[in-house]
Amino acid sequence: EAGVAQSPRYKIIEKRQSVAFWCNPISGHATLYWYQQILGQGPKLLIQFQNNGVVDDSQLPKDRFSAERLKGVDSTLKIQPAKLEDSAVYLCASSLKGQLQPQETQYFGPGTRLLVL
């Protein structure tokens, strides 16, 4: 089965510019997650979708970050305007049932590496 797809793989922008990342989860997976992983740290959850509704966005900096999940499938994460501290790897993950089945694992994409200059 195809895994979680993300694009682009790398992005370099200047501060105050905007950027968008795209994620296509595993087919049939109801739950989609976006994580931010700063160098030397573990991933931190930014937002969790169950189908096309937001379950948890408590750690999403809403003044500059936004995310949507169209028709409960693909998702985009946007940063506008970017700051130097946004330099990180942005990981997308999906799981079959998510909060409806807490014993299941999440499947991760390869990530998008963002560098803000």
Added chain:
Amino acid sequence: KQEVTQIPAALSVPEGENLVLNCSFTDSAIYNLQWFRQDPGKGLTSLLLIQSSQREQTSGRLNASLDKSSGRSTLYIAASQPGDSATYLCAVAGGGNKLTFGTGTQLKVEL
């Protein structure tokens, strides 16, 4: 707020050695604990998932244990190989399948 700590931060061992990675967490109210592997430039791969009612899980040369009451887990790797070189991340699942990750242990297995 759940906090996850992993020790050591980095580890270098000769090929063939058995090794143990440690993970501790502050809130014992978890659904499960998972160990992931991360290779440079790649995403995370799930290695083992231990449900809160279980004590351990095994997969090939890997064995993970869970002691919820003390907030600890260990990942045991037997007969290490150079291909095991990667960063190993521990994560605990709270409500809504929300994962809290540790900072990882960077493992290097040398020939």
